Amino acid sequence: MSTLAERAAARKRAERSQSALDWLDDRLGSSKWLRSAMDKIFPDHWSFMVGEIAMYSFVILVATGIYLTFFYNASGAEVVYHGPYRPLDGQKMTIAYESVINLSFSVRAGLIMRQAHHWAALIFIAAIVFHMGRIFFTGAFRRPREVNWVIGTTLLLTAMLEGFSGYSLPDDLLSGGGLRILYSIVQSVPIVGTWLAADLWGGNTFPGNGDFFPRLFVLHEFVLPLTLAGLLGAHLAVLWRQKHTDFPGPGKTEHNIVGSRLWPQYFVKTNALLLFVAGVVFGLGGLVQINPVWVYGPYEAARASSGTQPDWYIGWLDGALRLWPHWEFRSFGHEIPNPFFPGILIPGILFAVIYAWPWLDKRIYRDYGEHNLLDRPRDKPLRTALGVAALAFFVDLTLASATDLIGNALGVPFETLIELMQYGTFVAPIVAGVVAFRVCVRLQRGQVHPIQRPVGGIMVRDARGGYHTVGAAHDGHEASAEEHGLEPAGAGPPAGASEAH
Amino acid sequence: MSEELPFPRVVTGTHGPEEGAGAGTPWPGDVPPEQDDTWYPLRDDPWRARRVELFIALLWGVTAACGTGLMAVYWMGGQAQLEGALLFCGFSALGAGLVIWARRLVPGQEVVGSRGEHTSAPEDRSGVVGSLSRGTDAMLSRRGFLVKRVLVPVGGVFGIAALWPLASLGSRPDRALFHTKWYPGARLVTEDGRAVHVDDIVVGGELTVFPEGFIEDPMSAAVVINIGRDKLQAHTVNGYNQAGFEVVSGGNGIVAFSKICTHAGCPVSLFNVLAMQLICPCHQSTFDILQDCAPVFGPASRPLPQLPLGVRPDGYLIATRDFVEPVGPGFWDRGSEP
Numbered sequence A: 001m002s003t004l005a006e007r008a009a010a011r012k013r014a015e016r017s018q019s020a021l022d023w024l025d026d027r028l029g030s031s032k033w034l035r036s037a038m039d040k041i042f043p044d045h046w047s048f049m050v051g052e053i054a055m056y057s058f059v060i061l062v063a064t065g066i067y068l069t070f071f072y073n074a075s076g077a078e079v080v081y082h083g084p085y086r087p088l089d090g091q092k093m094t095i096a097y098e099s100v101i102n103l104s105f106s107v108r109a110g111l112i113m114r115q116a117h118h119w120a121a122l123i124f125i126a127a128i129v130f131h132m133g134r135i136f137f138t139g140a141f142r143r144p145r146e147v148n149w150v151i152g153t154t155l156l157l158t159a160m161l162e163g164f165s166g167y168s169l170p171d172d173l174l175s176g177g178g179l180r181i182l183y184s185i186v187q188s189v190p191i192v193g194t195w196l197a198a199d200l201w202g203g204n205t206f207p208g209n210g211d212f213f214p215r216l217f218v219l220h221e222f223v224l225p226l227t228l229a230g231l232l233g234a235h236l237a238v239l240w241r242q243k244h245t246d247f248p249g250p251g252k253t254e255h256n257i258v259g260s261r262l263w264p265q266y267f268v269k270t271n272a273l274l275l276f277v278a279g280v281v282f283g284l285g286g287l288v289q290i291n292p293v294w295v296y297g298p299y300e301a302a303r304a305s306s307g308t309q310p311d312w313y314i315g316w317l318d319g320a321l322r323l324w325p326h327w328e329f330r331s332f333g334h335e336i337p338n339p340f341f342p343g344i345l346i347p348g349i350l351f352a353v354i355y356a357w358p359w360l361d362k363r364i365y366r367d368y369g370e371h372n373l374l375d376r377p378r379d380k381p382l383r384t385a386l387g388v389a390a391l392a393f394f395v396d397l398t399l400a401s402a403t404d405l406i407g408n409a410l411g412v413p414f415e416t417l418i419e420l421m422q423y424g425t426f427v428a429p430i431v432a433g434v435v436a437f438r439v440c441v442r443l444q445r446g447q448v449h450p451i452q453r454p455v456g457g458i459m460v461r462d463a464r465g466g467y468h469t470v471g472a473a474h475d476g477h478e479a480s481a482e483e484h485g486l487e488p489a490g491a492g493p494p495a496g497a498s499e500a501h
Numbered sequence B: 001m002s003e004e005l006p007f008p009r010v011v012t013g014t015h016g017p018e019e020g021a022g023a024g025t026p027w028p029g030d031v032p033p034e035q036d037d038t039w040y041p042l043r044d045d046p047w048r049a050r051r052v053e054l055f056i057a058l059l060w061g062v063t064a065a066c067g068t069g070l071m072a073v074y075w076m077g078g079q080a081q082l083e084g085a086l087l088f089c090g091f092s093a094l095g096a097g098l099v100i101w102a103r104r105l106v107p108g109q110e111v112v113g114s115r116g117e118h119t120s121a122p123e124d125r126s127g128v129v130g131s132l133s134r135g136t137d138a139m140l141s142r143r144g145f146l147v148k149r150v151l152v153p154v155g156g157v158f159g160i161a162a163l164w165p166l167a168s169l170g171s172r173p174d175r176a177l178f179h180t181k182w183y184p185g186a187r188l189v190t191e192d193g194r195a196v197h198v199d200d201i202v203v204g205g206e207l208t209v210f211p212e213g214f215i216e217d218p219m220s221a222a223v224v225i226n227i228g229r230d231k232l233q234a235h236t237v238n239g240y241n242q243a244g245f246e247v248v249s250g251g252n253g254i255v256a257f258s259k260i261c262t263h264a265g266c267p268v269s270l271f272n273v274l275a276m277q278l279i280c281p282c283h284q285s286t287f288d289i290l291q292d293c294a295p296v297f298g299p300a301s302r303p304l305p306q307l308p309l310g311v312r313p314d315g316y317l318i319a320t321r322d323f324v325e326p327v328g329p330g331f332w333d334r335g336s337e338p
């Protein structure tokens, strides 16, 4: 269908690419790798885009963040503001706060960059959590992908620290209050707490001696982003080596992979996703106000902001601090102060369980084999129920961080709400878990999931010599490709078999 | 999703699992070699392909228009809402064009490849141990003395030496957490530098104060409240008159407490006159003023320390000494006051 001229041009282009790639190959021996890289197969399932959304939010965070560093000034020195934002005229504030006010009101395009940066951070962490949810509920963390689960959890932790350090930079009333609480949490660590806090803040009492903002800035725009970039690189390298998981379906086995090639389809589509994420982030950044630090005012030790909330991913920690009972341990002239338990011990235990999950899961299901095909959440009711219970726990803690707002809105005293939510930390996970378990079991008995509906059939012969039809008409849950023995012999019981029946 | 592919699925390869070689046999190479890579959904429909092409061009035209708009907005001084709307439209139109392009016009189709083996061959797996032992045997068994007895301790000492510079980050914790800037005779002054007179606070009134000369010192912030003379006598506040210091003076109902929450250090800035309670906005710890500011609700577990007050002959309120115990949140050796 192509014209003669088109064909001639294509030949010319190919020749030019050939010489360029040969030049590179002569020096690096790159062509073999490049060829397989361009031919690499990526499965097309929407849930796999969530990780990419996180990745592209990170790209936007870096780009907008670099812009912000040109204007932010990490100094705790005091100045008196005189500028276009009248309500603050004549107020004392730190240079850090003033530079953020100037960035918002006096730098052209500064406000949208600042707000886009903040929105990108919120979306970044939300995408990470959703991504983690898809990994968890589909069993994508199973062997051989435990490594990426561990790297991923570290990414989540680092991203939360990055977010917190970022919104603490403006030195406004809200973030200053958050830092005050963080100082107390650090100080509450047994034995070394006072040393740690003094070393971080450069002073023996909050807010330190003025060294803190430059340090926080270095953490936020250098150490933590570099850590994130390094971990993300490792995350993707491992993914590249191990290849994506895939949902079971017609023609899919543990040993093949179905999807589009990196070049050109996947490349074009994933760039489109980058553009959509950018569109949403900048759209929100321009149209929806976020973190209006000029409304909160500069930080003053004796004032507190009430009715303002931290960023959403910090909420559960704040909620934990509200719900933990008034216990402290004092003996022999020493004490373990209250914030240590909800601020360090509980999150520590939670993250230890998250890190260990792939190995706990192996024990629970006595399944130590390799898995490239995913579980459907309903086929592992216990795992799904535990995941839903954990989410319910986090939701309860997050709601607790807004007891004052909810109380005012509903006209309920905050005492009642807190007490309810204290019970909720036990009741909500149990109820949510039981409901999820039952829903899973119901769904298993119910309809055939679309991914298992047949489009013709493919005959396979399993390791034990039997013949099966994958994807042909069958009655629902018992027909994933995996269960038809397409697994290395001796890899443990077929997945799903241990619980589904 | 897989049942409504807009194009045929290509399953190729020389001995895939469906050909009976049994599970686990990897396919050679990653990608089927004999695939028609020039195929795309609209290949046989040039007229529709042309229309799709024009539509994509239109979308990208929108992006160009948005770009021009952005430059104009910036030129005219910038406006965040307009910039946001234009960026949203510009990026989305560019992305939408790409998606349509990828779906309709970009050649290629869904392919099936082998995952291959990601583990090494058995001889490499055992070989690597051999290579490793070559070195470790030489170093550990023949020169065990050097490694175990010398290198490890030397590395330890040198490593610990490298930690010392960390100590420069902060000064050694001193007694700063045990004392504030209050001193005997310090007048109570407000944030804007006004000294507080006994008559300044009516019954039910509340003020945030600092020691004179140390306005806005974060650790010294205190709340003075006039709870009324009758209440003062009826309740235990007066009984808190530790170490012989005068808590209130001249028969006034005025008392003062640290403003720093004993939970996590927020300023206890909400005052409920009716219940005579101070409430911390951070985690809602509630302190009952009539019981020496003992915590009655929330996570705080210690009372707000009290500041002993006196009245100067000219009527100004003064502190008669520092707080009677360390203020603010707890720490490991808070109880070690000599």
Ligand code: HEM
Pocket: A047, A048, A049, A050, A051, A052, A054, A055, A058, A128, A131, A132, A135, A140, A141, A145, A148, A149, A150, A151, A152, A153, A154, A155, A156, A159, A232, A235, A239, A243, A244, A245, A246
């Ligand atoms: C900065 C945060 C993160 C980014 C940017 C990121 C990015 C990605 C991307 C782009 C993929 C491939 C696409 C996909 O499967 O969605 C991926 C895969 C994966 N991620 Fe993450 N991720 C992050 C955090 C996490 C976390 C918190 C976990 C779990 C604790 C995790 C575990 C995994 C695993 C196990 C895979 C392989 C999944 C498979 O092959 O199906 N990641 N990640």
Ligand code: FES
Pocket: B261, B262, B263, B264, B265, B266, B280, B281, B282, B283, B284, B285, B298, B299, B300
């Ligand atoms: S800081 Fe006051 S209740 Fe937590």
